[in-house]
Amino acid sequence: MSDFSTWDILRNLLLAARWTVVLSIVSFIGGGLLGIVLLFMRIGKFKAARIFARYYVELFQGTPLLMQLFLAFFGLGLFGINVPAWLAAGLALIFWSAAFLMEIWRGCVDAIAKGQWEASASLGMGYLQQMRYVILPQAIRIAVPPTVGFSVQVVKGTALTSIIGFVELSKAGTIVTNATFQPFTVYGFVALIYFALCWPLSKSSQVLERKLNVAHRNH
Amino acid sequence: MAYQFDFTDVILKGIAITVELTIVGGLVGVSLGILCAWARALGPKWVRPIVAAYLELIRNTPFMIQLFFIFFGLPSTGLHLNELVAANIAMVINLGAYSAEIIRAGIQATPRGQFEAGASLAMSPIQTFRHVILVPSLQRIWPALSSQVIIVMLGSAVVSQIAAEDLTFASNFIQSRTFRAFEAYFLTTLVYLLLAILLRAAMRGIGAIIFPRRRRA
Numbered sequence: 001m002s003d004f005s006t007w008d009i010l011r012n013l014l015l016a017a018r019w020t021v022v023l024s025i026v027s028f029i030g031g032g033l034l035g036i037v038l039l040f041m042r043i044g045k046f047k048a049a050r051i052f053a054r055y056y057v058e059l060f061q062g063t064p065l066l067m068q069l070f071l072a073f074f075g076l077g078l079f080g081i082n083v084p085a086w087l088a089a090g091l092a093l094i095f096w097s098a099a100f101l102m103e104i105w106r107g108c109v110d111a112i113a114k115g116q117w118e119a120s121a122s123l124g125m126g127y128l129q130q131m132r133y134v135i136l137p138q139a140i141r142i143a144v145p146p147t148v149g150f151s152v153q154v155v156k157g158t159a160l161t162s163i164i165g166f167v168e169l170s171k172a173g174t175i176v177t178n179a180t181f182q183p184f185t186v187y188g189f190v191a192l193i194y195f196a197l198c199w200p201l202s203k204s205s206q207v208l209e210r211k212l213n214v215a216h217r218n219h
Numbered sequence: 220m221a222y223q224f225d226f227t228d229v230i231l232k233g234i235a236i237t238v239e240l241t242i243v244g245g246l247v248g249v250s251l252g253i254l255c256a257w258a259r260a261l262g263p264k265w266v267r268p269i270v271a272a273y274l275e276l277i278r279n280t281p282f283m284i285q286l287f288f289i290f291f292g293l294p295s296t297g298l299h300l301n302e303l304v305a306a307n308i309a310m311v312i313n314l315g316a317y318s319a320e321i322i323r324a325g326i327q328a329t330p331r332g333q334f335e336a337g338a339s340l341a342m343s344p345i346q347t348f349r350h351v352i353l354v355p356s357l358q359r360i361w362p363a364l365s366s367q368v369i370i371v372m373l374g375s376a377v378v379s380q381i382a383a384e385d386l387t388f389a390s391n392f393i394q395s396r397t398f399r400a401f402e403a404y405f406l407t408t409l410v411y412l413l414l415a416i417l418l419r420a421a422m423r424g425i426g427a428i429i430f431p432r433r434r435r436a
Binding site for chain 2: 059061062063064065066067068070071074075077078152156157159160162163170173174177182183184186187188190191194195198199202
């Protein structure tokens with residue numbers, strides 16, 4: 001058996017952390033795109049679409065992410081599709097983050113005063129024009145800080161994909177622990193790497209909130 | 220089929236443990252959160268950075284890693300915990316940090332006059348906090364706090380990974396006995412959904428009891 005130096009442990013963890021980063025980015029962008037579609041369904045004119053979007057959010061916010069991962073991993077297999085861990089992980093995280101992002105953004109659109117809708121309607125704007133020129137420019141300003149804040153949840157959510165066998169930072173932590181028998185050091189490092197990924201995001205979310213709020217108040 | 224499996228006991232035990240974790244985590248965690256929120260917003264100067272470090276560390280690392288650190292990491296310092304104790308501690312520490320930030324927002328939204336009014340009645344800062352500030356602060360952030368408790372309840376699914384026999388553990392157990400993965404996980408997911416809905420109703424009920432006056436629908 002070869003000996004592991006502290007540097008060996010850290011190096012292996014950092015190599016695995018790349019996959020945490022990749023999976024986070026894919027899930028966040030994919031979830032964002034799906035979230036936009038859901039958002040337009042939720043605030044749109046069609047009742048069926050509104051109801052669908054509402055229950056979608058209820059379902060994904062009311063069940064554990066871990067269960068969603070299990071269902072994606074084992075459930076799709078039921079239909080004879082062989083799902084690799086990375087695909088199940090990506091899909092589940094995209095669906096999960098779409099639900100949360102949609103709910104965040106809906107709050108931001110709701111925060112725009114009703115008069116803005118009425119004013120733009122009285123100028124003869126159609127629904128898409130109202131959205132494009134009046135509502136979204138204001139809503140996006142409110143939406144940026146909580147959206148950046150949610151990206152922290154996505155990074156932390158990727159840790160669960162280790163349970164269905166996707167090798168990222170947490171899984172690497174377990175593997176390295178099994179090889180070195182130094183759980184204290186290894187999980188300490190794992191926690192620090194997650195912290196290094198997440199802390200800048202949550203700090204910038206706070207800073208953005210302060211900045212954009214000030215701008216908002218000066219209007 | 221000539222044989223039949225009965226997993227009612229496993230599932231009921233799983234539900235009981237998930238509920239137990241949520242109740243302990245909720246009560247002790249929110250208490251810890253109130254303490255930390257007080258320390259962070261109004262506490263002595265030297266305590267504030269320590270509490271801030273605790274909050275930032277917990278809020279920026281995954282629950283699963285915290286759990287693994289407590290269960291697998293701490294024994295090498297001589298502190299051995301069984302899986303249920305470790306799960307409970309992790310829940311409390313996690314919810315403590317999140318609820319502290321939420322409650323702090325409620326405290327900071329308190330008008331200055333409330334503090335001054337308390338002081339002018341010769342209340343000590345702690346008395347002012349206890350009798351004047353705390354309840355309206357909690358009322359202000361109760362919806363956010365309820366959501367956080369639900370999120371932590373759903374997050375408790377991870378404790379199955381250290382072999383605490385919660386609901387997810389039960390579904391893994393059934394899956395490994397029957398190879399009926401989809402059925403097992405689908406059923407469990409529905410139970411979680413039901414628990415989440417019940418918990419939201421319970422939090423609303425608790426809110427109605429604690430904040431009887433000026434209750435808004």
